[in-house]
Structure formats: C-alpha cells, structure tokens
Amino acid sequence: MIARLAPLFARAADSDLWYSFKRTPSAVISAVITLVIVVGALCAPFIAPHNPFDLASLNIMDANTPPAWNPEGTTDFLLGTDDQGRDILSAILYGSRVSLFVGFASVLFSMVLGVSLGLISGYVGGRVDSIIMRIADVQLSFPAILIALLIDGVARGLLPRDMHDQLALYVLIFAIGISGWVQYARTVRGSTMVERNKEYVQAAKLIGIGPLTILRRHILPNVMGPVLVIATIHLAIAIITEATLSFLGVGVPPTAPSLGTLIRIGNSYLFSGMWWISIFPGIALVALVLSVNLLGDWLRDALNPKLR
Amino acid sequence: MALLDIARMRIEFASRRGTLVAVDGVSLSLDRGEILGVVGESGAGKSTIGNAVIGLLEYPGRLAGGEVHLDGQRIDTLSESDKRKVRGRRIGMIFQDPLTSLDPLQTVESQLVETMLVHLDLSHAQAQQRAVDLLRQVGIDQPELRVKQYPHQFSGGMRQRVVIALALCCEPEIIIADEPTTALDVSIQAQILDLLRKLCKEKQVGMIIITHDMGVIADITDRVAVLYRGKLVEQGPTAKILGNPDHPYTRSLISAVPRPDIKLRRFPLVTYIEDVKTPVKPMDIATHWLGQRRDFGEHVDGPLVQVQDIGMRFVLKSAFLVRHRRTLDAVKQVNFSIAQGEVFGLVGESGSGKSTVARLISGLYTPSGGSVIFNGTNLTTLKDEKRMNAFRRQIQMVFQDPFSSLNPRMRVLDIVAEPIRFHKLADNEAQTRSIVSDLLDVVGLGASAASRYPHEFSGGQRQRICIARALATRPRFLICDEPTSALDVSIQAQILNLLKDLQEQLGLTMLFISHDLPVIRQMCDRVGVMRHGELLEVADTETLFKSPQHEYSRHLLNLMPQLQAMSRESLEIEATTV
Numbered sequence: 013m014i015a016r017l018a019p020l021f022a023r024a025a026d027s028d029l030w031y032s033f034k035r036t037p038s039a040v041i042s043a044v045i046t047l048v049i050v051v052g053a054l055c056a057p058f059i060a061p062h063n064p065f066d067l068a069s070l071n072i073m074d075a076n077t078p079p080a081w082n083p084e085g086t087t088d089f090l091l092g093t094d095d096q097g098r099d100i101l102s103a104i105l106y107g108s109r110v111s112l113f114v115g116f117a118s119v120l121f122s123m124v125l126g127v128s129l130g131l132i133s134g135y136v137g138g139r140v141d142s143i144i145m146r147i148a149d150v151q152l153s154f155p156a157i158l159i160a161l162l163i164d165g166v167a168r169g170l171l172p173r174d175m176h177d178q179l180a181l182y183v184l185i186f187a188i189g190i191s192g193w194v195q196y197a198r199t200v201r202g203s204t205m206v207e208r209n210k211e212y213v214q215a216a217k218l219i220g221i222g223p224l225t226i227l228r229r230h231i232l233p234n235v236m237g238p239v240l241v242i243a244t245i246h247l248a249i250a251i252i253t254e255a256t257l258s259f260l261g262v263g264v265p266p267t268a269p270s271l272g273t274l275i276r277i278g279n280s281y282l283f284s285g286m287w288w289i290s291i292f293p294g295i296a297l298v299a300l301v302l303s304v305n306l307l308g309d310w311l312r313d314a315l316n317p318k319l320r
Numbered sequence: 321m322a323l324l325d326i327a328r329m330r331i332e333f334a335s336r337r338g339t340l341v342a343v344d345g346v347s348l349s350l351d352r353g354e355i356l357g358v359v360g361e362s363g364a365g366k367s368t369i370g371n372a373v374i375g376l377l378e379y380p381g382r383l384a385g386g387e388v389h390l391d392g393q394r395i396d397t398l399s400e401s402d403k404r405k406v407r408g409r410r411i412g413m414i415f416q417d418p419l420t421s422l423d424p425l426q427t428v429e430s431q432l433v434e435t436m437l438v439h440l441d442l443s444h445a446q447a448q449q450r451a452v453d454l455l456r457q458v459g460i461d462q463p464e465l466r467v468k469q470y471p472h473q474f475s476g477g478m479r480q481r482v483v484i485a486l487a488l489c490c491e492p493e494i495i496i497a498d499e500p501t502t503a504l505d506v507s508i509q510a511q512i513l514d515l516l517r518k519l520c521k522e523k524q525v526g527m528i529i530i531t532h533d534m535g536v537i538a539d540i541t542d543r544v545a546v547l548y549r550g551k552l553v554e555q556g557p558t559a560k561i562l563g564n565p566d567h568p569y570t571r572s573l574i575s576a577v578p579r580p581d582i583k584l585r586r587f588p589l590v591t592y593i594e595d596v597k598t599p600v601k602p603m604d605i606a607t608h609w610l611g612q613r614r615d616f617g618e619h620v621d622g623p624l625v626q627v628q629d630i631g632m633r634f635v636l637k638s639a640f641l642v643r644h645r646r647t648l649d650a651v652k653q654v655n656f657s658i659a660q661g662e663v664f665g666l667v668g669e670s671g672s673g674k675s676t677v678a679r680l681i682s683g684l685y686t687p688s689g690g691s692v693i694f695n696g697t698n699l700t701t702l703k704d705e706k707r708m709n710a711f712r713r714q715i716q717m718v719f720q721d722p723f724s725s726l727n728p729r730m731r732v733l734d735i736v737a738e739p740i741r742f743h744k745l746a747d748n749e750a751q752t753r754s755i756v757s758d759l760l761d762v763v764g765l766g767a768s769a770a771s772r773y774p775h776e777f778s779g780g781q782r783q784r785i786c787i788a789r790a791l792a793t794r795p796r797f798l799i800c801d802e803p804t805s806a807l808d809v810s811i812q813a814q815i816l817n818l819l820k821d822l823q824e825q826l827g828l829t830m831l832f833i834s835h836d837l838p839v840i841r842q843m844c845d846r847v848g849v850m851r852h853g854e855l856l857e858v859a860d861t862e863t864l865f866k867s868p869q870h871e872y873s874r875h876l877l878n879l880m881p882q883l884q885a886m887s888r889e890s891l892e893i894e895a896t897t898v
Contacts, residue, residue, distance in 0.1 A: 031336060211725035214684055215789065219739040220705075220712040233729035 032314040039310035042303035049300050053108040060102035061090070065268065070097045076281070079288050092288040094277055100288060103274055104296050110270035111297070114184055115251040119243050121189030122250075126196025127239060131227050133197065134204025145201070148194040156191035160253060163187035164262045177265045184263055188253050195242050203235035237315050244308035248301045255297055271297045322349035323526045324373070324494055329386035331368050331377065331550075342368045342381065344550040350494065353524040355517065357537040357558065360547035361573075361808035362779075366530045369547075370496045372396075373528075374411050375403040391493065409439040412487030416499035418479035422471040428455070428482050429467040432489050439490045454485040459515055477508035481515065488519065494526045501536060505669045506835070506879045513540045532808060534577045538562055546570045576813035578838035580880045583862070586820060587813035587842070622696075623657035624829050625681065625797060630654050630690035632676050632853075650676045652853045653690070658797075663823060663830040665844030665861065667837060667876070673853035674833045675720075678801045681831065682717050683708070694797070713743055716790035720802040722782035726774040732785055733770035736760065739792045759788040763818060780811035787818065791826075798823075799831045804839065816843060837880045841865055849873045 033039050052059065063069060074097035078085045085092060091100040133144040151159070167183040168176055176183070207213060208231065216226050251271075257263035258272030259279075266273055271293045278289030331343040343365040350356050360366045371377050373388055375398075388396040395406055407413075415421040423431055432451040436442055442450065448467075455463035458481040471479055480500065487495050497516065501509040517540050520527045529541060537544055537558065545555040546567065554567040565571050576587060631653055637646040651673040658664040666674040679685045681692050683699060691700040694711055702708050719725040726735055736756045739745075746752040757767030763784040774782060783803060790798060800819065804812035816839065823830055832843050840847055841861055848858045849870060857870040868874045 211719040211721055212727045214679075215717065215719065215725055215786075216727075216738070217684060218682055218712060218715070218717055219742050219793065220709040221738075221742055229730075230727050234727070 029314055033310070036310050036314075038306050042306040042310070045299055045303040046307065049108055049296065049303075050112060052105050053112050056102075056105040056109055060099075060105045061088070062099040062102040064098045064103045064106055072097050076286055076289075078286070091292045092286075094274070094289045095281060095286075100274075100292050103269060104271070104293050107269050107271045107274050107293060108296060108300065110181070110264055110268060111251050111254055111272070111300070114181065114188065114254045114264075114270070115247050117185045118188035118192070118250045118254075119247050121185060122192035122246065123196055123239065123243055125189070126193035127200050127232075127235075129193065130197040130200025131204055131231065131235075134201035135208055135223065135227055135231065137205075141201070144197065148197055151191075151194055156188075156249075157253060157256060159191040160184075160187040160257060161260075161262060163190065164257065168262075177267075180264055181268075184254060184257065187257075188250050191253075192246055192250065195246065196239060199238050199242060200235050203238060204231055207231045207234050241308060241312040241315060244311055245305060248304040248308065251297070251301055251304070323352050323354075323391055324348075324350040324528075325387075325389040326369070326373065327387045327389070329369065329372065329388070330384045331365070331372055332382050332384040334380045334382070341384075342550050343372070345386070346545075346547070346550075346552045347386075348545055348552070348555070350526040350528060352493070352526055353521055354543065355520055355527045355529060355541045357541035357544040358528060358530045358547060359532065359534065359537050359544055359573075361532060361810060363549070364547040365550040366532075366547050367498050370413075370498050370528065370530050373496060374407045374413055375400075376407070376413075405439075408435060408492075409490045410493050412490070412492035412495045414480075414483055414487050414495060414497040414500045417503050418476055418483050419503070421483050422479060422486075424471050427468055427470055428474075432467075432486060435486060436489050450489070451485075454489055455482070457488070457519070458482070458485045459511075460485075476504055477511065480504060480508075480512055484512075484515065484519070488523075488525075491523070492525065494528070495520070496528045496530070498530045499532070500529065502531070502533070506876070507669070509536070510539075510879050516540065534562070534574065534809065546573070573810060576810040578812075578816075578836065578842045580838040580841060580865075583841055587817050624660045624662075624695055625831070626657040626693040627677070627681065628655055628691050628693065630677070630680055630687050630692065632673070632680055632685060633688040650853050651680065651687075654850075654853075654855045656848055656855060656858055658829055658831060660796075660829055661827050662846065663832055663844045665840040665847040666831065666833045666850055667835065667840050667847055668850035669835060669876075671852075672850040674850050675801050676853075677850075678717065678799045678831060678833055682715055682799055683712065709743070713739075713793040714795050715797045715799065716793055716795040717799040717801065718783070718786050718790050718803045721806055722779045722786060723806075725786050726782055728774055730773075731770070732760070732772055732774065735774070735785065736770075736788050736792050739789065743793060745793070755792070756788075759791060760785075762791070762822070763788045764814075778811075779807050780815060783807065783811075783815055784818070787815075787822070791822070795828070797829045797831070799833075801833045802835065803832075805835065812839070819843070837865075837876060849876065 033043075057063075074089065074093050075095050077089050077093040077097075079092045080087050080090045082092075089099045089101070091104070093099055094103070129144050133141045164183055164187050167179070167187075171179060171183075213226060213230055216230050221229075254263060254270060255272030255275065258270050259276045261276065263272060264270050266277070269277070274293035275290050275297070278286070278291070278293070282290055326346065326348045329343055329346045330341065333340040333342055346365075346369060348356065348358075348369075358366045358369065368377070368381065371381075372383055375395075377383060383396055386396075387394055390406065390410060395403070398406065422428075426434075429448065429451050432454065433444065433447040436447040436450060437444070440447070452463045452467050455467055460466050460478060460481055466474075471482070474482060480503075484500075487497075500516065501512050504512065513536065516527065516529075519525065529536065531537060541558045543555065544558050544561045546553050546561065546565075546569065548569045553569050554561060554565060561570060562574060565574060578587075630651060631649065632651040634648045634650055635645065636648055637644070639645050654673075654677060656664070666677060668674050676685065680687050687700055691698050693699070694715070697711070699708075699711060702711070730738075733753070733756055736759055737752050740752050740755060746755055753770075756770055760767050760769050765781060765784050765788070769777070769781075769785070774785065777785065786803075803819070804815050807815060819830075819832075820843070822828060832840070834840050834843075844861050846858065847861050847864050849856045849864070849872065851872050857864070857868070857873050859869065864873060865877065868877055
C-alpha cells in the first residue's frame with residue numbers, strides 16, 4: 013500500500029501546486045488555522061475541558077462567568093460560560109464539529125448533484141441541457157438562504173416534532189446542499205462541452221466505449237480542477253449559511269449547539285455586558301470561514317495560469 | 321554599417337527548474353532592403369530573438385548578454401519610454417495570427433490613425449489620407465470604403481494585409497514578421513509573400529522573417545540564419561544554405577522537408593532530432609501479437625472501403641420554420657473506394673471537408689446521406705452496438721493535435737491499454753502490459769514510457785503514443801487526419817517514416833488526409849482533391865502530380881513551394897549513408 017502511494021507523494025511534492033502553496037504565506041497560514049480548527053473539532057471529546065451536552069454536569073451557579081483573565085473569572089472556564097453555565101471553549105469545540113459536519117456534508121451533496129447534472133447537461137446537450145439549465149436559472153433567481161428556509165419550513169410541516177429534532181441536522185444538510193448545486197452544474201457543463209470535443213474523447217468513442225464510461229473515466233477527471241475551487245469557497249458559504257440559519261433559530265436544535273446557535277444565545281446578553289458568549293464563537297467562525305475562503309482563492313489562482 | 325546589428329545575444333528564462341538559455345550567443349546583421357530569414361524548429365528561440373529586438377520580452381525572459389544596434393544606436397539598453405519610440409516607429413512588427421493582432425472593436429482607420437498620431441507629426445486629416453494610401457499599397461480594393469470597416473469584415477488574408485499596413489504606417493526602417501503566413505492557406509500565403517517582398521524592395525526596408533517553413537524561406541529571403549536550440553548553426557545566402565548547407569543540422573533539416581518533385585521510399589533518417597529510442601529489440605511483427613490472430617473473419621473481395629454518395633449537412637441555425645433554418649453542406653455526394661493495402665490521400669485547403677469525410681468513415685459523425693461500406697457491410701445502417709464494435713476494432717484513427725488527443729489524467733499504459741481491455745483482446749492483465757510495452761517499442765518510445773503521463777512528452781512523442789493506441793485494436797484500416805501538421809518538419813519526417821513502416825509491415829490500409837501536397841506525394845498511392853465539400857478529382861499520385869486534370873488541382877500544384885533544395889544526388893547519398 014505504502015509502496016503504491018510513495019510515487020503519488022513524490023508527484024505531489026514535485027507538483028506546481030505544492031510549489032505555489034509553499035510560496036503563498038496567506039495560503040500556509042490559512043491552512044494552519046483550518047487544520048487547527050478541524051483537529052480541535054475532531055478531538056473535542058478528548059481535549060474539551062467540559063462536556064457541554066451533559067446536562068447533569070451543568071451548574072446554574074457557574075452561569076455567566078467571564079473569561080479567565082477577568083478578575084471575576086476562573087481558570088476552570090477559560091473563555092467564560094453562557095447563561096446556563098456551559099463552558100464557552102468546550103461549546104466552541106463541539107459547536108465547530110456541527111458546523112464543519114454540516115459544511116462538508118452539504119458541499120459533498122451539492123457537488124455530487126451539481127457535477128452529475130453538469131456532466132449530463134454538457135455531454136448530452138440539446139433538450140436535456142435546456143431543461144437542466146432552465147431549472148438552474150430559476151433557482152439562481154432565489155437567494156440561497158431563502159431556499160434553505162423554505163425547505164426547512166416544509167420539513168417542519170411534514171415531519172412530527174420529535175422526529176424533526178432528530179433529523180434537523182440532515183434537513184439542514186439537504187437544504188444547504190440543494191441551494192448550492194447550480195454553481196457546480198454550470199461550471200462542469202461548460203468544461204464538459206470543451207472536453208467533449210477534444211480528440212481524446214473522440215478516440216475513446218472510436219474504441220467503442222459507452223457514454224457513461226467516457227464521462228466517468230475521461231471527462232470527469234479533467235473537469236474536476238475548477239470544481240475543487242468552487243467546493244472550497246462553497247464550504248465557507250455553507251458554514252456561514254448554517255450559522256445564519258441556526259442564528260435565526262431554524263437550524264440545529266439548541267441542545268446540540270453549533271457556532272451559529274452559540275452566537276444567537278449570546279446575542280440577547282450582548283448589551284448587558286456579557287460579550288464573551290457571542291464574541292468567542294464569532295471569532296472562531298470568522299477565522300474558519302476566512303481561512304477556508306483564502307485557501308479557495310489561492311487554489312483558484314494556482315490552478316488558473318491566466319491570473320498569475 | 322549594417323542597419324540592424326545583433327551581437328552575441330543571450331536570453332535566459334529563469335524557472336523553478338533552473339535557468340533555460342533560449343538564445344545563446346546569436347549574432348545577426350541586416351541591411352536596408354534585405355530580407356533575412358530566421359529558420360528553426362519550435363523551441364529554437366527564433367521568436368524570442370524577434371521579441372527581444374523590439375523590447376517585448378516577457379517576464380521571466382531576460383536579456384542576459386549581447387548588444388542590439390539600430391543604425392549605430394544601441395537600443396537594448398534604452399529606457400522603457402524610449403523603447404516605445406523605437407517600437408512601431410522605427411521597427412514594425414507583423415504577428416502570426418491576423419485574427420488576434422487587430423482590435424475587433426475599432427475600425428481599421430482608427431487603428432491606423434492612432435498609431436500614426438502617436439509616432440508621426442501629422443494632422444488627423446493627413447493621417448486619414450495616409451491610412452487610405454497604405455491600404456491601397458497593400459493591395460486592398462476600394463480602400464476609401466474598406467478603411468471604415470471593422471476587422472471582422474475582412475477575410476483572413478485581407479486582415480493580414482491590414483496588419484502589414486499597420487506595420488508600415490510609420491515608415492519603419494525594419495519590419496520583423498513572426499510566422500506571417502502560418503495561419504493562412506497556401507494560395508493566400510503566396511500573395512502575402514509577394515506583397516512583403518515588393519514592399520521591402522520598394523521602400524528599402526530591412527525585413528526579418530521568422531518561420532519554420534522552408535518553403536517560405538525559399539520563396540522570399542535573400543539570406544538565411546539557421547537556429548538550433550538557441551544557437552546559430554549557420555547563416556548565408558539562401559541559395560547556398562538550401563542547396564549546399566555546411567552544418568549537419570541544416571542538412572538534416574532540409575532533407576526532412578517532403579520533396580514535391582520526386583517520391584522517396586523513405587525520408588533520409590535524421591540524426592539531429594529529439595532523442596527517440598529506436599526499437600530496442602528488433603521484432604518480427606508478423607509472428608507477434610500485433611500481426612497474429614487477425615480474426616476479422618472473411619477474406620476481402622474488391623475494395624475494403626467504399627464511400628458512396630456520402631454527404632454531411634451541419635445545422636448552423638435550427639428553427640421551427642424551414643425557411644429560417646441555416647445549414648452548411650460540409651460534404652456533398654462524395655464517392656471513392658480504397659483497396660486493401662492501399663494508402664489513399666485526401667488533399668484540400670482548410671474548410672474543404674476532408675476531415676469531415678474522415679469522421680464520417682470512422683463513425684464519429686452519422687452521414688446525412690449516402691453510405692460507407694466496409695468490406696461489404698454497410699456501416700451507416702448498422703444499429704446493433706455489438707456488431708458495430710467488431711467494426712470499430714478494425715477502423716482506427718490518428719488525430720491532428722497531439723496535445724488534445726491524449727487524456728492528460730491517464731498514464732500512457734492506461735491510454736494504450738484501454739482499447740485492449742475494452743475489446744478483451746488479451747487473456748489477462750500481464751499479457752496486456754507486455755503488449756503495451758511491445759507497442760511502445762514498435763513506435764520507438766521504449767517500454768519505460770508506459771508509467772509516465774502525456775505532459776511529459778513532446779508533440780512528436782505524443783503522436784507516437786496516439787499511433788500506438790490506434791494500433792492496439794489491431795486495426796486493418798487506419799485513418800490519419802493531418803497527423804503531422806502540428807509537428808516540426810524533422811519530427812514530421814520521423815512520424816511519416818514510422819507510418820510507412822507500419823503500413824508495410826502490418827499490411828494496413830490507410831486514409832491519409834493532409835493539406836500539404838509534398839507530404840501526400842511521399843505517402844499516398846492514390847489521391848482525391850477536395851474543395852468546398854466536393855471531390856473534384858481522384859487519380860494515382862504520380863499521375864496527379866505530372867498531369868493534373870482538374871483546374872483546381874493545377875492551381876494547388878502551382879502554389880506548391882518549389883524548394884530549390886539539395887540536389888537529388890546529395891539527398892540519395894544522405895539516404896544511403898544513414
């Protein structure tokens with residue numbers, strides 16, 4: 013296994029992408045920040061000082077403790093606590109788990125949907141293409157957040173209440189995912205139409221290879237470059253959308269708070285001097301989204317020689 | 321003193337993989353009224369020299385040494401604003417592609433007038449008058465009318481005339497023309513070259529023509545400089561260089577140019593070219609997998625391929641009402657047949673429909689009329705995929721552009737093995753791999769190429785991979801659509817030699833498409849001449865070249881550059897010594 017991967021690593025280390033990465037400080041810093049947050053989120057159960065989901069361990073006496081450097085704060089709660097005595101640092105670590113999971117899952121969902129529709133649209137052309145692209149146009153005329161709200165509302169109406177709380181996370185992923193596929197579909201359609209006419213695709217047709225295999229083996233790998241760029245930038249948008257929805261109260265239930273939920277909880281206390289409940293989750297969210305965005309920008313520039 | 325004097329010019333390109341010396345110690349000089357040809361293959365540094373002279377070297381390129389003097393004044397050390405005064409005013413430039421060297425949003429007049437107002441002390445009205453005069457000089461009819469038009473209203477050849485007018489408008493002392501006719505058809509090429517020569521002699525302008533085309537060199541230049549990998553290998557009067565070159569590189573370059581006047585059995589193999597491994601182990605193809613088990617079934621009676629009344633209509637604009645529809649007949653009622661083992665050529669200018677014919681026969685396009693009959697079976701009516709696949713194996717194609725005909729994300733092994741795996745031609749994976757490495761040996765790449773990716777190869781090597789892939793189904797009919805027109809002439813010679821060898825050893829039947837008559841003469845047994853989608857004449861190659869019947873064939877043959885190249889005797893000495 014390792015022997016098979018070794019040349020792959022050698023290729024990666026030698027690639028222009030890695031070369032450009034090493035020479036872009038903003039990309040390196042962003043990657044480090046993203047990595048820290050992702051690792052923190054993944055390891056939350058092991059490194060978080062408290063378990064914010066364990067209602068039994070919460071003590072209302074600890075509520076609204078300020079951060080540790082404040083005279084009233086304790087080192088037990090480094091970044092203070094919220095109105096129910098939850099440790100903010102632990103809540104951020106657990107909350108970014110939710111945010112990242114929703115982000116990655118909805119990006120994956122959008123990507124699979126958008127790339128497949130884009131491939132079909134670009135390769136088949138004609139009427140199929142027109143139908144798919146008109147649906148995309150219609151969807152583009154709605155703001156993404158509105159579509160997500162709509163789907164969440166429909167899900168609330170259709171599902172019984174207790175079931176909805178269980179499924180809230182997946183409804184959210186579906187809602188954010190479905191509102192983002194258009195970008196992928198349009199980009200992939202364009203690249204597919206270019207690749208379809210290249211001679212290597214014609215050579216594959218001459219061999220007798222069927223359209224599905226041509227799409228999968230020949231066209232898909234060659235249109236993935238821009239898709240990765242969109243996915244990175246979309247990841248930031250998806251995390252923001254999740255935070256917005258949670259802030260509005262239609263996202264994940266408050267029992268399993270995401271970064272957006274934490275900001276919302278703190279929002280009501282912001283003007284009574286308890287700024288830490290909102291600000292720290294906010295900083296975590298900004299750091300994550302900004303670094304993911306900067307990574308996406310770098311990737312776009314590095315993959316597009318015209319912008320260099 | 322010479323008008324332009326380039327001394328020991330050295331140009332470097334810094335990259336992460338070290339410094340590339342693109343031009344290495346080149347010295348050239350140019351007199352008034354003289355046409356100097358700079359010839360070399362791609363990557364020889366010829367365009368870089370032109371760009372450096374007028375100060376258009378782009379980052380990361382850098383003039384690392386040498387001097388450029390224009391009429392005694394040193395110009396390479398001037399400031400950027402002083403260089404701008406030289407550029408356009410004293411040195412004019414003509415670029416390769418007339419489509420992109422004019423601003424599509426400005427009329428021809430405003431482009432000419434703008435340039436003149438920047439450099440010359442003229443009033444606007446004087447400049448306008450001069451613009452009309454210039455268009456007349458470059459041979460554009462009704463210049464008063466045409467000057468108000470936009471570039472898209474001119475044809476390719478006419479546009480290149482406008483570009484020439486633009487280069488001439490400030491009465492420069494020197495014109496640098498970088499591949500001025502490469503994007504044009506032969507008949508227009510001849511007119512443009514005549515015009516350049518006339519203008520150069522009338523106005524006593526010094527001209528540098530940068531080209532890869534020996535025909536252009538022979539046609540127009542007084543002196544030639546030959547570049548090879550950034551070094552000047554030889555320079556002298558055109559007749560001397562073409563007729564009796566001293567340097568072995570020049571000899572091999574000239575002998576690689578396909579001869580229009582005689583058919584050689586092979587191109588004299590040239591030693592100077594990209595390092596190609598000749599087959600490591602000489603192989604008896606007839607007993608190898610490639611030659612065996614040619615289970616195509618029945619014996620061939622009569623012609624292998626018959627094309628009957630085939631036609632192709634493209635829809636340019638579809639509409640509900642018939643009268644609003646716009647269609648283009650790319651191929652009209654074409655008939656010909658190809659016998660087993662024959663090499664049939666199709667020749668014509670761009671847009672003549674020859675590539676469409678190739679795609680119709682191979683099945684990439686479905687004809688809008690007529691039929692393709694392959695060994696007695698009508699392929700156009702064959703709907704069953706399984707039966708169709710049996711024929712797909714027998715018909716393979718080599719494409720024009722070696723840079724787009726290989727999937728950049730696949731290893732060479734997988735590219736060549738794909739047809740073998742798809743048609744299950746080998747018993748197991750180990751056999752597939754050994755067949756692929758043999759195929760790569762046969763096309764002269766060596767088995768080690770298998771684990772690499774296409775971008776690691778040069779254009780000629782990629783075309784070899786394409787040939788290996790086409791051979792992997794063990795076809796009996798190979799279509800070559802301009803297989804060498806994207807390649808340098810010496811590499812073209814090698815690829816054509818390879819195709820000839822394979823054709824003989826495997827008994828392949830071939831359809832060979834080219835716009836280049838000398839190439840057709842070297843490769844084909846019979847030829848069809850096409851124009852505007854119609855097949856005008858079919859004849860044996862030698863008959864066509866000696867006594868063309870159709871008027872258009874005669875016209876094409878007349879335009880063929882008559883290279884006063886090395887004598888037949890010296891060529892044959894080359895051919896026998898290698």
